[in-house]
Amino acid sequence: MISATHLHAMIIHFPIALLMAGFLSEIIALFTKKSFFRDAASYLLVLGAMGAAAAFLSGDYAGEGIEDGPLKVPMELHEQAASVTLWLAIITAVFRVVVTYLKYDHRWTTWVFVVLFAALVGAVGTTGYLGGQLVYRHAAGVEFAMPDFKSLPDDED
Numbered sequence: 508m509i510s511a512t513h514l515h516a517m518i519i520h521f522p523i524a525l526l527m528a529g530f531l532s533e534i535i536a537l538f539t540k541k542s543f544f545r546d547a548a549s550y551l552l553v554l555g556a557m558g559a560a561a562a563f564l565s566g567d568y569a570g571e572g573i574e575d576g577p578l579k580v581p582m583e584l585h586e587q588a589a590s591v592t593l594w595l596a597i598i599t600a601v602f603r604v605v606v607t608y609l610k611y612d613h614r615w616t617t618w619v620f621v622v623l624f625a626a627l628v629g630a631v632g633t634t635g636y637l638g639g640q641l642v643y644r645h646a647a648g649v650e651f652a653m654p655d656f657k658s659l660p661d662d663e664d
Contacts, residue, residue, distance in 0.1 A: 511569035512648035518565050519638070522558030523631055525551045526596065530628045533621060549603050552624070556596035559631075563593045566638075569648065578647055585637040592630040599623040 509517075529551030536544035566589060573582050602623060606616050641647040 511565060511571075515562065515565040515569040516648070518558070519562045519635075522555045522562050522596070523635060525555030525558055526627060526631050529555055530624050533624055537617075537621065548624075549607060552596075552603055553600050556600040559593050559596040563589050573647070578641065578645055581637065581641050581645055582647070585634065585641055588630065588634040588637050592627065592634045595623065595627040595630050599627050 529548045532544045532551060533548035536542075536548060566586070570582055570586065573579070599620070603620055606612065606620070642649065
């Protein structure tokens with residue numbers, strides 16, 4: 508059975524990859540002036556924002572019951588960073604969609620978009636770092652289990 512913790516761990520990698528690849532595509536578009544990379548960045552951003560929403564919801568569900576105890580502060584920091592990341596993803600995606608839909612393509616909108624996207628990538632990195640600290644430093648969501656030595660075959664040498 509897949510727990511909420513496992514589901515969150517599986518989901519979070521999609522928005523991370525999509526948003527990072529989208530930002531890289533936008534940077535390439537700035538230098539090459541090719542619409543392919545700009546369009547790819549837009550699609551990756553929208554998909555990454557949807558993935559960020561899924562990651563946030565699964566993480567919120569996975570973190571239930573950890574409001575007290577030694578993980579309270581690290582969990583709150585990760586949750587706050589995830590909220591910032593989600594809102595930045597939504598704002599950045601809506602900005603790009605509106606600018607594209609209205610065909611309001613000016614130099615200042617491009618730079619506002621790049622700054623928003625860079626802030627989003629920074630927020631993704633911060634959120635991922637804090638989530639990694641929860642798992643690798645505080646062992647949040649890690650199940651410790653010893654093997655059942657009774658069921659292991661005996662050495663017959």
